[in-house]
Amino acid sequence: MNGTRYPAEAVLFDLDGTLLDTIADLAEGANRMLAEIGRPLRTLEEIHSFVGKGIPNLVRRCLTENAHASEDEIDVAVGVFRRHYAVVNGHSTRIYPGVPETLAALRAQGRRLAVVTNKAGDFTLPLLERMGLTGHFDAVVAGDTLAVKKPDPAVLFHTCSLLGVEPARALMIGDSANDALAARGAGMPVLLVSYGYSEGMPVDTIDCDGLLSNALEALDRLQPL
Numbered sequence: 001m002n003g004t005r006y007p008a009e010a011v012l013f014d015l016d017g018t019l020l021d022t023i024a025d026l027a028e029g030a031n032r033m034l035a036e037i038g039r040p041l042r043t044l045e046e047i048h049s050f051v052g053k054g055i056p057n058l059v060r061r062c063l064t065e066n067a068h069a070s071e072d073e074i075d076v077a078v079g080v081f082r083r084h085y086a087v088v089n090g091h092s093t094r095i096y097p098g099v100p101e102t103l104a105a106l107r108a109q110g111r112r113l114a115v116v117t118n119k120a121g122d123f124t125l126p127l128l129e130r131m132g133l134t135g136h137f138d139a140v141v142a143g144d145t146l147a148v149k150k151p152d153p154a155v156l157f158h159t160c161s162l163l164g165v166e167p168a169r170a171l172m173i174g175d176s177a178n179d180a181l182a183a184r185g186a187g188m189p190v191l192l193v194s195y196g197y198s199e200g201m202p203v204d205t206i207d208c209d210g211l212l213s214n215a216l217e218a219l220d221r222l223q224p225l
């Protein structure tokens with residue numbers, strides 16, 4: 001890891017696996033869906049590796065990894081998942097250690113903060129509210145805010161325009177190649193947490209500007225404003 005310090009007028013945070021440990025609720029929603037449609041349940045480890053590219057992709061992978069499903073079955077299963085996840089969203093979700101202090105410190109330093117997630121907006125906004133995090137953020141861009149998701153850099157360009165900050169003067173903090181590729185495409189520096197969900201890829205093999213074992217370590221990587 002190098003010692004570069006970033007201007008970070010804005011800090012853009014990924015949600016699942018970076019700010020919030022949501023895997024237990026995602027797994028509960030997925031396995032309730034699989035049980036309802038009569039498919040074999042998935043292990044927590046499998047579901048962990050399926051999270052990252054939004055809900056339709058999670059459901060698709062639950063149905064098609066080492067199995068077969070038609071597009072119609074997948075469409076129906078997405079609706080079933082959404083119904084179950086709406087019930088369990090937040091029940092077993094935890095804020096990662098260091099996150100509340102980091103968000104408070106960044107705000108006290110005058111930086112603008114955003115959530116940029118591939119999770120659908122219907123689930124993102126109530127979850128942030130439930131976890132008491134809504135007030136920290138100047139913008140929330142969800143997986144269905146635009147027609148594209150991370151790793152498309154358009155999502156980060158859109159977030160930066162909402163915040164009025166140049167991408168090169170912002171910083172992305174995420175947990176997967178989706179976050180890193182989006183940031184690279186937007187010309188934005190990116191740090192990855194080592195504790196999140198990286199679709200089964202070792203996080204230290206993903207091209208990024210450094211790893212964080214706790215969000216608080218990000219504070220040492222910033223220039224004063």
Ligand SMILES: O=C(O)COP(=O)(O)O
Pocket residue numbers: 014015016017051052053054055058116117118119120143150
């Ligand atoms: O919903 C997902 O698949 C991942 O969401 P994230 O972008 O907040 O990690």
Ligand SMILES: [Mg+2]
Pocket residue numbers: 014015016017018052174175176196197
């Ligand atoms: Mg993530």
